[in-house]
Amino acid sequence: MSKVVLITGGSSGIGKSIGEYLVERAFKVYGTSRNPEKYPDSKFPILQLDVKTIETIQETIKAIVEKEGRIDVLINNAGAGITGAIEELPEAEIKANFDTNFFGPINVIKAVLPQMRKQHSGLIINITSIAGYMGLPYRGIYSASKGALELITEAFRMELKDFNIKMTNIAPGDFATNIAAGRYHAPLLESSPYKKPYGDTLDLMNTHVDSGSNPIMMAQAVLKVINTKNPKVHYKVGAFMQKFSIVLKRILPDKVYEKMLMKHYKL
Incomplete structure (x- = not known):
């Protein structure tokens, strides 16, 4: 029996790559978008869903x-970027980012759990970010929302152990996708005390995305997790140095690691 997979944010970027990769391997895949009519040529059905609307x-x-009688795998992939000096980010934009990156996945998980409990089986994969392991300058809100999802997964796993429902995180580094186009950018204000360092950091971030890894790496990682009997709590996918930065954070003194980040961002 083909496993039924639901991917939020499956119309583009990493979600689309995962969906197409799984379809080619005989999975029954459903993606979601707030505007599914924009994707008539998708290789799998795109359904209307906004993670901010229960x-x-x-x-x-x-x-x-x-239609299918079951949902075997939920991939919480829908997410949104946000950049800017925390002092200058509007409160409404901060809350909107958490609504998409944190509360949204929780609401989707809550909605799918009764069916998975009925099946006495299921796998939930939360797509987080390597940025969620550290507070990055001018990406602090994004780091916080993804880090919160990493931690909530740890708690969820223990709560779900009696129902044969598995949950894990996959944290990607920088991938060549259109994420920057949908990111909220705080404007570069001429009068801002952060104008130069924020502008320089923004250019660096966009360069990293443009030269990022192929999203197929994420699709391959997802398939590996689906085929793993007992998935780990955390997975990281991306360039070696991006993954190694998490190891360095664990072993280096806080101030040394902070200086390393500041040197990287030329701050």
């Missing part, structure tokens, strides 16, 4: 279960 989450999961 009604759309419930309706989409209900539709999949009515």
Whole structure:
């Protein structure tokens, strides 16, 4: 029996790559988008879902279960970037980012759990970020929202152990996707005390994305996790130095690691 996979944010970028990769391997894949009509040529169905709107989450999961009878794998991939000096970020944008990157995945998980408990099986993969392991300058809110999702997964895993429902995180580094286009950028204000360091950091971030790894690496990692009987708590996928930066954070004194980050960002 083909496993039924639901991927939030499956219309582009990493989500699209994962979906196409799994379809080619005989999985039944459903992706989601806030505007599915924009993707008529998708290789798998794209359903309407906004992770910030509980009604759309419930309706989409209900539709999949009515058609397929089950949901075997949920991949919480929908997310949003945000950049800017924390002092200058509007509170509404900060809350909106957490609504998408943290509360949204939790709401999707809550909606799918009753069905997975009924099946007495299921796998939930939360796509987080290597940025979630450290507070990055001018990406602090993004780091915080992804880091929060990493931690909530640790708690969820223990709460779900009696129901044969597995959960894990996959944290990507920089990948060549269109994420920068959908990111909220605090404007570069001429009068801002952060104008030069923020502008320089923004250019560096965009360069990293443009020269990032092929998203197929994430798809391969997802398939490996799906085929793993007992997934680990955390996985990291990306360039060696990006993954190694997490190791350095664990072993270096805080101030030494902070200086290393500041040198990298030329601050």
